[in-house]
Amino acid sequence: MYTVIIPAAGQGKRMGSTKNKVLLELNGKPIIYHTVSIFEKDINCAAVYLAAREEEIAYLKDLLKDCSKVKGIMVGGSERQYSIYNVLKNIPQCEIVMVHDAARPFVSHETLQVLYDATAEKQAVIAAVPVKDTIKMVSDSVIERTLNRAALWQVQTPQSFDYRLLLNAYRAAEQDDFLGTDDASLVERLGESVSVIESDYDNIKLTTPEDLYFAEAIMKKRGI
Ligand SMILES: Nc1ccn([C@@H]2O[C@H](COP(=O)(O)OP(=O)(O)OP(=O)(O)O)[C@@H](O)[C@H]2O)c(=O)n1
Numbered sequence: 001m002y003t004v005i006i007p008a009a010g011q012g013k014r015m016g017s018t019k020n021k022v023l024l025e026l027n028g029k030p031i032i033y034h035t036v037s038i039f040e041k042d043i044n045c046a047a048v049y050l051a052a053r054e055e056e057i058a059y060l061k062d063l064l065k066d067c068s069k070v071k072g073i074m075v076g077g078s079e080r081q082y083s084i085y086n087v088l089k090n091i092p093q094c095e096i097v098m099v100h101d102a103a104r105p106f107v108s109h110e111t112l113q114v115l116y117d118a119t120a121e122k123q124a125v126i127a128a129v130p131v132k133d134t135i136k137m138v139s140d141s142v143i144e145r146t147l148n149r150a151a152l153w154q155v156q157t158p159q160s161f162d163y164r165l166l167l168n169a170y171r172a173a174e175q176d177d178f179l180g181t182d183d184a185s186l187v188e189r190l191g192e193s194v195s196v197i198e199s200d201y202d203n204i205k206l207t208t209p210e211d212l213y214f215a216e217a218i219m220k221k222r223g224i
């Protein structure tokens, strides 16, 4: 069984909405509700912990009151990494811990199963998809070089870890004042190997307004 930490304490600045984007509704339910429901239904998930903005904790407690796996909602920080660390250091010790963005409400049960199985053998495994576009390094509007697309993966969450390893990685990041944009990067800098499993392109992060159109299309396709 695994524990999942769901960071939901952002602001959604790039979404341009007046409230935290994970509280925006898709098909009559807030995005965070859809995300938590996936873990509530996942047979390998034992516990769900959320990081939330202080002023939203009471609302989330009420919204998720019927989700029996939600064991705690902790206050987040000014950066995603601080939000997750605050949860990670306050949850009961477990064997496998996953981190999954509240803003990714379309992760599939298949991805969760493959990640979970892989973490039984490896200490750090993350979901990703092969890059579809050509990616170039650009400086002052001029191309420096074209990267080898065959080696490039677009990284998602969930990211799954041995609990001790992730805690050590977060402690080391704090000590060194390192701020990463995902959880794996904190483990990578310890020199530990992180494996990748292929997820799917539906597992988007709702980041900018047009992502809401994609979200509607995915929901329609799935009959949600
Ligand atoms: N201080 C923060 C920042 C982000 N997150 C969460 O981390 C996830 C991924 O972050 P992102 O998509 O960047 O969300 P925001 O920070 O809300 O977006 P923006 O950067 O546009 O403000 C989201 O579920 C978000 O709620 C968090 O828990 N605490």
Ligand SMILES: O=P(O)(O)OC[C@@H](O)[C@@H](O)[C@@H](O)CO
Residues within 6 Å of the ligand: 080, 101, 155, 156, 157, 181, 182, 205, 207
């Ligand atoms: O950099 P952003 O704030 O957009 O996102 C941070 C993380 O949520 C993101 O790196 C993971 O979801 C992996 O892509």
